[in-house]
Amino acid sequence: xxxxxxxxxxxxxxxxxxxxxxxxxxxxxxxxxxxxxxxxxxxxxxxxxxxxxxxxxxxxxxxxxxxxxxxxxxxxxxxxxxxxxxxxxxxxxxxxxxxxxxxxxxxxxxxxxxxxxxxxxxxxxxxxxxxxxxxxxxxxxxxxxxxxxxxxxxxxxxxxxxxxxxxxxxxxxxxxxxxxxxxxxxxxxxxxxxxxxxxxxxxxxxxxxxxxxxxxxxxxxxxxxxxxxxxxxxxxxxxxxxxxxxxxxxxxxxxxxxxxxxxxxxxxxxxxxxxxxxxxxxxxxxxxxxxxxxxxxxxxxxxxxxxxxxxxxxxxxxxxxxxxxxxxxxxxxxxxxxxxxxxxxxxxxxxxxxxxxxxxxxxxxxxxxxxxxxxxxxxxxxxxxxxxxxxxxxxxxxxxxxxxxxxxxxxxxxxxxxxxxxxxxxxxxxxxxxxxxxxxxxxxxxxxxxxxxxxxxxxxxxxxxxxxxxxxxxxxx
Amino acid sequence: xxxxxxxxxxxxxxxxxxxxxxxxxxxxxxxxxxxxxxxxxxxxxxxxxxxxxxxxxxxxxxxxxxxxxxxxxxxxxxxxxxxxxxxxxxxxxxxxxxxxxxxxxxxxxxxxxxxxxxxxxxxxxxxxxxxxxxxxxxxxxxxxxxxxxxxxxxxxxxxxxxxxxxxxxxxxxxxxxxxxxxxxxxxxxxxxxxxxxxxxxxxxxxxxxxxxxxxxxxxxxxxxxxxxxxxxxxxxxxxxxxxxxxxxxxxxxxxxxxxxxxxxxxxxxxxxxxxxxxxxxxxxxxxxxxxxxxxxxxxxxxxxxxxxxxxxxxxxxxxxxxxxxxx
Numbered sequence: 099x100x101x102x103x104x105x106x107x108x109x110x111x112x113x114x115x116x117x118x119x120x121x122x123x124x125x126x127x128x129x130x131x132x133x134x135x136x137x138x139x140x141x142x143x144x145x146x147x148x149x150x151x152x153x154x155x156x157x158x159x160x161x162x163x164x165x166x167x168x169x170x171x172x173x174x175x176x177x178x179x180x181x182x183x184x185x186x187x188x189x190x191x192x193x194x195x196x197x198x199x200x201x202x203x204x205x206x207x208x209x210x211x212x213x214x215x216x217x218x219x220x221x222x223x224x225x226x227x228x229x230x231x232x233x234x235x236x237x238x239x240x241x242x243x244x245x246x247x248x249x250x251x252x253x254x255x256x257x258x259x260x261x262x263x264x265x266x267x268x269x270x271x272x273x274x275x276x277x278x279x280x281x282x283x284x285x286x287x288x289x290x291x292x293x294x295x296x297x298x299x300x301x302x303x304x305x306x307x308x309x310x311x312x313x314x315x316x317x318x319x320x321x322x323x324x325x326x327x328x329x330x331x332x333x334x335x336x337x338x339x340x341x342x343x344x345x346x347x348x349x350x351x352x353x354x355x356x357x358x359x360x361x362x363x364x365x366x367x368x369x370x371x372x373x374x375x376x377x378x379x380x381x382x383x384x385x386x387x388x389x390x391x392x393x394x395x396x397x398x399x400x401x402x403x404x405x406x407x408x409x410x411x412x413x414x415x416x417x418x419x420x421x422x423x424x425x426x427x428x429x430x431x432x433x434x435x436x437x438x439x440x441x442x443x444x445x446x447x448x449x450x451x452x453x454x455x456x457x458x459x460x461x462x463x464x465x466x467x468x469x470x471x472x473x474x475x476x477x478x479x480x481x482x483x484x485x486x487x488x489x490x491x492x493x494x495x496x497x498x499x500x501x502x503x504x505x506x507x508x509x510x511x512x513x514x515x516x517x518x519x520x521x522x523x524x525x526x527x528x529x530x531x532x533x534x535x536x537x538x539x540x541x542x543x544x545x546x547x548x549x550x551x552x553x554x555x556x557x558x559x560x561x562x563x564x565x566x567x568x569x570x571x572x573x574x575x
Numbered sequence: 576x577x578x579x580x581x582x583x584x585x586x587x588x589x590x591x592x593x594x595x596x597x598x599x600x601x602x603x604x605x606x607x608x609x610x611x612x613x614x615x616x617x618x619x620x621x622x623x624x625x626x627x628x629x630x631x632x633x634x635x636x637x638x639x640x641x642x643x644x645x646x647x648x649x650x651x652x653x654x655x656x657x658x659x660x661x662x663x664x665x666x667x668x669x670x671x672x673x674x675x676x677x678x679x680x681x682x683x684x685x686x687x688x689x690x691x692x693x694x695x696x697x698x699x700x701x702x703x704x705x706x707x708x709x710x711x712x713x714x715x716x717x718x719x720x721x722x723x724x725x726x727x728x729x730x731x732x733x734x735x736x737x738x739x740x741x742x743x744x745x746x747x748x749x750x751x752x753x754x755x756x757x758x759x760x761x762x763x764x765x766x767x768x769x770x771x772x773x774x775x776x777x778x779x780x781x782x783x784x785x786x787x788x789x790x791x792x793x794x795x796x797x798x799x800x801x802x803x804x805x806x807x808x809x810x811x812x813x814x815x816x817x818x819x820x821x822x823x824x825x826x827x828x829x830x831x832x833x834x835x836x837x838x839x840x841x842x843x844x845x846x847x848x849x850x851x852x853x854x855x856x857x858x859x860x861x862x863x864x865x866x867x868x869x870x871x872x873x874x875x876x877x878x879x880x881x882x883x884x885x886x887x888x889x890x891x892x893x894x895x896x897x898x899x900x901x902x
Contacts, residue, residue, distance in 0.1 A: 112667065338662030342723070345629040345656040346679040449665050558631070560660065571593050 102351045109359025127374035144235045148251050151223035152208045153198040155231040162262040164195045212240060217385045234267060302521050304429045305495040309520025313489050313513040316447050321443050323364045324458040330356050331462030340557045349554035435523060443518050450512025453542040454480050460549035463556030485510035488518045496521035508541035582607040583731055588637035590623050597623035599786040605764060610757050612777035613766040618784045621766045625733055629656050636738035639843045643742055652681035655729030659736045661720050663708045669861040671759045673723055694722040699876035714745055721749055732763045738772060750776060770873040801876045804844045811837050812861030821862040824848030
């Protein structure tokens, strides 16, 4: 046992000390942090100051608009009712509305357009909001701009004008403001999956997506480190050190020592990444990114919106779009069972890695150089790639029959099961999960056993082009 | 003579692979504190036997004993093995690597360091401790491989073609080191094609060909058995007188003139003629300066033995063919 420990130690330390390992370990979290921050930045477009020149031919609505806007009556009340945590609250400060006073002198939009460019008084306005006289029938307002305003600004102005007109016309219909507020409340469609007497929230695709990210990680690790096992075996073979070593230890010990040593390298890298990404996002990001854009802040906001949503408050559909990105963060932070998720990840990572790693070791032993590996690599990597593709499709429908089957088959389960587990939030997966784990363990024991047989013959074979027939013979030696 | 103590013994080893037999009923025994030459052409089965001793493979039948004990995993630490196909981790530092290999052999860190310090000094390579193997020349790497084979003071040293790749100086260094190790108590099994070095340092040999042992024993005895009643006779006098001195019972194999009336002849005695009788007759006619029995070189014996086996095999085939024809 102590000898296998020595081998594990050498495999581990010789790799961890490599420059490429250190660079990879540090660079990947930094890059992903940069991407994350970049994504949040891009997802939250910068809100520019906007000055709106209101040309109101009706002469009545402009005051309401300016009043509603200044006092922030529209958006907060109709949307969330909570001004402080509203990420859009600051829009009120960013946008200013100015009345085109020349309307009183009989001027209208065409004059405004000229003034808007030439007149010192109105030159600093960015857009003209033109409300025609027949607005209550035509329901069309026009917006002239110098520079394309952001979609957010358009939504905001639309909402503001709409509500102001509606409020202004309430008296025509004998509706009180209170009734109006009541009518305006929208229903929220909260879809819940009902099965096995369990109610499941269906933000399933997002959850499946998170599972897929874990599955993808396993997929990448198996590839990266499986190939390292193979390369390591080929290296020992071409260096001709292998015979010296197996005169001291059993070939099986050498093979397992290598596989396990490299597995620890992989785990080390993974935990380093988790820690570094954690540190970067919690410590560094708040310094770099203003509060309202930081993912933590937005996720926090989202939770409260979620709660208010549940008690029946309204959410404007237009505003929901801007929250799609934040829902992911919300699921990540509030709805992902991290502890069990990590355990399942570790189990399937180790199981899948041992399964494929042993096969890769067998391949490495059978060839003289990396260029000869292709014919054997293909059948080994195919199920893995298949699992990856199935998982991508499975994000939309994580419990489809093919997903269920592939989450049981040990060659695909390390990737697929992660998607299913996460999609179901780890709920109601008792026998499913246990069977899959059991099958994985049985299979990696079997492949390790087979691989060891090929390995102990292969490592001492030089200069021979090996065929499948040959490999099959070695199993019987 | 006192019965020799046997350190290593292999009894009736058989090892088959899918398409051929690597070892067919091979038995050898290696006396303690001797150098044993394991000889044979390429593909004869030497490496198969060596791998069995190192427990890299197991024989299909037959037993192997070390110190009278059946071969087991514990023996790994008392065997030092230098394979024919040998190398080192290129990216690893020399010292680190030697320490690693020493610990795999079961040495503690401290023991390994002490022993390696000793050997590195002895081979004058202590400056390389922190160098990577890829920075070393082939000869330097060979030295390190030799050290890692002997660093744990193995009782049994197995060296497969140890001199290949060494320049004459290092080859000599290693040769002397092997002898010294034997004198200090180690037993050495040496597999090589280099017959010169066999003659120089081996005490016993076994010759394996076509998966069978075809020759074995003390090197002196083997040589004696191949000597064919041939003698080198140096004499002064007349050649004709030499030729006519004895009428029958001998053949002239070769004759060279060394100086005026001074010759050297190789003669073979036949028909049960004894050297004494031959000399008696000869002495009256020429002046005999020296008489030496012709002892064949290991090289000759190697080739002779393998050709003999080949002939025998062909005869067997012919015989079986004939019987088949008769039937």
